[in-house]
Amino acid sequence: MPDITSPAISDYLLAHSSPSDDLLRELAAETTRAFPDAAGMQISHDEGELLTMLTQLVGATSAVEVGVFTGYSSLCIARGLAPSGTLLACDVSEEWTSIARRYWDRAGVADRIDLRIAPAIETLRALPAQETIDFAFIDADKDGYPAYYAELVTRVRPGGLIVLDNVLRGGRVVDPSATGPGDVAIRAINDQVVADPRVSVVMLPVRDGVTLIRKH
Secondary structure (H helix, E strand, O other): OOOOOOHHHHHHHHHOOOOOOHHHHHHHHHHHHHOOOOHHHOOOHHHHHHHHHHHHHOOOOEEEEEOOOOOHHHHHHHHHOOOOOEEEEEEOOHHHHHHHHHHHHHHOOHHHEEEEEOOHHHHHHOOOOOOOEEEEEEOOOHHHHHHHHHHHHOOEEEEEEEEEEOOOHHHHHHOOOOOOHHHHHHHHHHHHHHOOOOEEEEEEOOOOOEEEEEEO
């Protein structure tokens, strides 16, 4: 399948987005050194800027992230929170999130982030049933997306936003021969959200595909 973004266009996008600071550059570099085989799970800088802006636009005081990795996206979301805002960050890896914790401390946002090391579905199901979440970002195991969405959409307030990452799967969503569990799950969630009468949806060709879901 063709690349969604050519290298030249990628460079142009980054050059015309607000630049990353030294801390984010250090985090990206350390992640690549520490986990070279997994570093592709880290979001790009332009996507991080998008998360910060979206968090600010909804005036988020309550945010949830499913899938922390080394904390780049968490840091971006936390920076966009309104004063006194908090981020519930869900992951299963102490090793990955040990890096995240250090950078949250250095960024001065550690007091805004509540990290839960446990299967995310258990954390989400234990949340109060009220519609109190302003912003949610899902970027974890792809076959878990439908369940994560089901738990979050009932808890997001009207006007709140859910963001799904990797919704194009490198173009495999339109390749019938791609039948891996992650590909099947992403097709399922893509079909599910666009048919959900509770929300409005726009899918954007940002990096590997980002879907914005606004609750009515």
